Amino acid sequence: xxxxxxxxxxxxxxxxxxxxxxxxxxxxxxxxxxxxxxxxxxxxxxxxxxxxxxxxxxxxxxxxxxxxxxxxxxxxxxxxxxxxxxxxxxxxxxxxxxxxxxxxxxxxxxxxxxxxxxxxxxxxxxxxxxxxxxxxxxxxxxxxxxxxxxxxxxxxxxxxxxxxxxxxxxxxxxx
Numbered sequence: 001x002x003x004x005x006x007x008x009x010x011x012x013x014x015x016x017x018x019x020x021x022x023x024x025x026x027x028x029x030x031x032x033x034x035x036x037x038x039x040x041x042x043x044x045x046x047x048x049x050x051x052x053x054x055x056x057x058x059x060x061x062x063x064x065x066x067x068x069x070x071x072x073x074x075x076x077x078x079x080x081x082x083x084x085x086x087x088x089x090x091x092x093x094x095x096x097x098x099x100x101x102x103x104x105x106x107x108x109x110x111x112x113x114x115x116x117x118x119x120x121x122x123x124x125x126x127x128x129x130x131x132x133x134x135x136x137x138x139x140x141x142x143x144x145x146x147x148x149x150x151x152x153x154x155x156x157x158x159x160x161x162x163x164x165x166x167x168x169x170x171x172x173x174x175x
């Protein structure tokens with residue numbers, strides 16, 4: 001039922017072009033969620049009350065937040081699960097297919113590279129983390145300089161306008 005509710009909220013959010021519809025859905029499920037977030041994944045878990053997300057956070061597609069682990073039952077037969085909070089700071093970007101495990105806290109201004117598995121907390125701001133397990137791989141200033149030539153603002157453009165802008169001779173993507 002939760003999956004159908006999520007899909008319904010996602011469709012309404014797209015139709016009305018309003019991210020707050022999907023954000024409100026996650027808040028109603030128990031996630032503490034800041035303002036102006038863009039969430040393109042079903043980040044709901046079985047313990048949504050253990051998830052806190054700051055303001056202006058973007059989640060790309062297929063992100064998983066895992067706030068419990070049943071493997072402890074193999075080591076301690078009298079225990080069933082390990083639980084931990086997940087806290088994402090303000091102004092973070094979580095890339096496609098990232099997995100964030102229980103007990104992780106990310107500071108403000110952290111970019112998590114696509115495909116990463118975040119197994120520990122990072123309290124430094126303005127960094128980029130990535131890999132499995134995730135580690136610091138860069139900082140915002142170096143990244144901004146590296147990609148500045150290919151950076152565009154496509155907000156509000158149609159697909160054709162975006163394509164034309166990308167292939168315009170003045171900004172043709174070069175390697």
